[in-house]
Amino acid sequence: MMKKLLSMFALVTMLGFGFTANTYAEDAAPVAEAATVVAPAAEAAAAAVAPAATEVAPAAAPAPVPNKGDTAWMLIATVLVSLMVIPGLALFYGGLVRQKNMLSVLMQVFMIFSLMGVLWAIYGYSVAFTGGSPFFGGLSKAFLAGVTPDSLGATFSKGTYIPELVFVAFQLTFAAITPSLIVGAFAERMKFSAILVFMVLWFTFAYLPLAHMVWYWDGPDAITTAASLDTVVANAGWLWAKGALDFAGGTVVHINAGVDGLVGAVMVGKRIGYGKEAMTPHSLTLTMVGAALLWVGWFGFNAGSNLEANGYAALALVNTFIATGAATLSWTFSEWLLKGKPSMLGAVSGAVAGLVAITPACGFVGPMGAIVIGLLVSPICYFMVAKVKYALGYDDALDVFGIHAIGGVFGALATGVFVNPALGGVGVVDYVANGVAAYDFGAQMTAQIYAVVTAIVLSAVVSFIAFKIVDVLIGLRVSEEAEREGLDTSQHGERAYHS
Numbered sequence: 001m002m003k004k005l006l007s008m009f010a011l012v013t014m015l016g017f018g019f020t021a022n023t024y025a026e027d028a029a030p031v032a033e034a035a036t037v038v039a040p041a042a043e044a045a046a047a048a049v050a051p052a053a054t055e056v057a058p059a060a061a062p063a064p065v066p067n068k069g070d071t072a073w074m075l076i077a078t079v080l081v082s083l084m085v086i087p088g089l090a091l092f093y094g095g096l097v098r099q100k101n102m103l104s105v106l107m108q109v110f111m112i113f114s115l116m117g118v119l120w121a122i123y124g125y126s127v128a129f130t131g132g133s134p135f136f137g138g139l140s141k142a143f144l145a146g147v148t149p150d151s152l153g154a155t156f157s158k159g160t161y162i163p164e165l166v167f168v169a170f171q172l173t174f175a176a177i178t179p180s181l182i183v184g185a186f187a188e189r190m191k192f193s194a195i196l197v198f199m200v201l202w203f204t205f206a207y208l209p210l211a212h213m214v215w216y217w218d219g220p221d222a223i224t225t226a227a228s229l230d231t232v233v234a235n236a237g238w239l240w241a242k243g244a245l246d247f248a249g250g251t252v253v254h255i256n257a258g259v260d261g262l263v264g265a266v267m268v269g270k271r272i273g274y275g276k277e278a279m280t281p282h283s284l285t286l287t288m289v290g291a292a293l294l295w296v297g298w299f300g301f302n303a304g305s306n307l308e309a310n311g312y313a314a315l316a317l318v319n320t321f322i323a324t325g326a327a328t329l330s331w332t333f334s335e336w337l338l339k340g341k342p343s344m345l346g347a348v349s350g351a352v353a354g355l356v357a358i359t360p361a362c363g364f365v366g367p368m369g370a371i372v373i374g375l376l377v378s379p380i381c382y383f384m385v386a387k388v389k390y391a392l393g394y395d396d397a398l399d400v401f402g403i404h405a406i407g408g409v410f411g412a413l414a415t416g417v418f419v420n421p422a423l424g425g426v427g428v429v430d431y432v433a434n435g436v437a438a439y440d441f442g443a444q445m446t447a448q449i450y451a452v453v454t455a456i457v458l459s460a461v462v463s464f465i466a467f468k469i470v471d472v473l474i475g476l477r478v479s480e481e482a483e484r485e486g487l488d489t490s491q492h493g494e495r496a497y498h499s
Contacts, residue, residue: 064152064161073309074166080300081173085113085180088297092290092348093184094496096398099282100486101188102496108183108192112199116176119203124175125168127204128211134238137212144168154219155307158431162307170304171211177301178207178253184398185261186268189483190476192491198470202260206462210455211252213237214244223431243443244451245419245428247316248305250360250412255455258405261396263463268476270395272483279397284344291348295324298355302362315426316362319370320355323362326374327354334379338386346382349403353381356407361415366424373414377407409452416448417441 090109094102116124123142132138141147153167154160179199183190216237223229233241239251246252271279281287302320306313331350336342357377358370365373385402396402419425420439427436428444470476477483482490489495 064159066152066161066163067308070155070160070308071162071166073313074162074170074304074307077300077304078166078170078173080297081170081177081304082113082297084294084297084301085173085177086110088290088293089177089180090290091286092294092352093187093398095283095285095287095290096184096281097187098279098486099497100488100495102282102488103494104192104487104491105183105187106496107492108195109180111192111196112180112183113176115196115199116179116203117172119200120168120172120175124203124208125171127208128175129167129171129216131216131218131235132212134236134241135213136209137216153307154221156220156312156429157308157310158220158434160308167307170307174249174253174301175203175207175211178249178257179203181253181257181400181404182260182264185265185396185400187397188487189271189478190264190268191474191478192487194470194474194476197474198466201466201469202462205466206256206260206459207252210256210458213239213454214246214252214451216240220431226432229432239447239451239454242450243428243447245364245415245444245448246360246412246451247363247415248302248359250356250408250415251451251455254356254359254404254408255412255452256459258401258403258408259456259459260463261400262394262405263460264467265394265396265401267464267467267471270393271397272480274395281345288344288348291351295351295355298324298359302359306363312363312426315367318367319358319362319365322367323358323370323374324351324354326371327351327357327378330375331378331382334382349381349385349399350378353377353403353407356404357411357414360408360411361418364415364425364428365418366426368424369414369418373411373418376414377410380410381407405456408455412448412452413445416444419444 086109090106093105093109097105121144123139125144125147126139126141127137130137130140147164147168149163149165151164152161153164155162179202182199182202183195214237217240218232218235222232239246244251273279299317299320303313303317306316328347328350331353332342332347335346354374354377357373361370361373381399381403384406385396385399389396389399389402417423419427420441421427421436422439425439427439429435430437467476478487478490
């Protein structure tokens with residue numbers, strides 16, 4: 001009997017647990033459904049509360065973070081521009097002078113690059129890229145005060161930034177190459193000490209003001225309405241406010257340096273024996289190597305000036321390829337037609353002319369516009385260096401004026417034409433409407449002419465005064481004996497070659 005009772009009790013217990021389990025399982029489902037139903041209600045409640053919370057305490061906008069891709073590209077571009085100067089420009093110029101002056105040119109370029117880097121950090125960056133007046137910046141960032149690894153620099157797109165130190169370094173290379181270009185005009189006869197003192201004066205009173213006038217503004221994020229645009233224009237550099245376009249330095253670098261080169265060539269005077277003795281390049285091999293390095297480095301110069309790794313940087317890079325190629329072909333065939341033989345010197349001269357002319361235009365014009373610019377600039381520059389220079393009698397030793405100033409003027413004016421979207425250009429950005437502004441040929445060409453004339457006048461006046469000051473203080477030119485011996489030995493106590 002007891003066994004039966006225990007068996008029945010066990011059976012009832014098992015059935016009871018089974019029913020209980022089923023009951024819990026069935027009860028659990030409605031709870032889950034209830035939870036699912038409650039969730040939207042909670043979201044609705046949160047949504048209802050959110051506006052109220054926003055009104056009471058608005059959330060702070062997230063701090064902008066530099067794009068790593070843009071930053072990496074700008075670091076590379078900075079290195080590429082450095083490559084343009086040392087060794088690119090140094091070898092290009094070094095090969096063009098006579099053997100006895102090879103080291104003097106290398107030394108001049110190397111020292112100017114070093115000197116400008118130091119001056120840029122001490123006061124150059126601040127004067128060029130801080131507010132002050134429309135013509136000259138201030139000293140609020142002298143000695144790079146306040147420029148830290150965390151400080152940001154604006155690009156050309158709203159909400160896009162790079163580290164300010166990257167911008168400082170990139171613009172340093174521009175400040176270094178521009179005065180380095182000048183030495184080709186008075187190569188083989190100017191005192192090394194006089195060159196260094198002159199460059200400090202010219203950098204301070206010609207390069208920095210023009211860089212400020214052309215490139216300084218508050219950045220795209222400062223422009224949201226027409227009123228805010230008026231404020232940005234009022235704070236900007238004078239030529240930027242006029243609407244002048246210079247993507248990578250046609251006015252700031254090339255016209256500026258080229259005009260100074262002409263003034264220097266005239267004021268320092270002709271080389272002894274100019275027009276009577278052969279003054280042929282001592283190594284066109286090195287000149288070609290230097291020109292090739294210039295071309296490669298120029299991709300950083302032009303495409304880097306976009307400050308971002310995007311389609312506009314790609315456009316600038318493509319234009320730098322094809323405009324330079326077109327100019328090389330144009331110069332070579334012009335020389336072939338007129339002289340009967342195409343020369344290596346002509347080919348590299350054409351390449352540099354093309355690089356110069358496309359510099360202000362590279363991010364504004366389309367590829368076909370770039371080809372036209374390249375094809376047209378070489379005959380113009382060729383005429384200047386082959387005919388006009390000799391007709392006027394000035395000794396621009398390495399054709400700084402004939403290629404950089406003339407090519408820069410042509411490129412700056414051509415930019416105003418080929419930026420037109422109807423001719424394949426990208427147009428000018430309207431940051432208020434966040435689109436492309438309507439193209440106005442008259443207004444744009446007026447702005448370009450303002451920029452060209454300003455660059456010519458500023459560089460000429462500052463150069464004349466600076467050369468006069470240096471001449472009075474220490475003299476511009478080496479002695480006749482030192483010049484005949486060669487600057488390598490007389491100025492530096494060295495020789496480039498010993499065989």
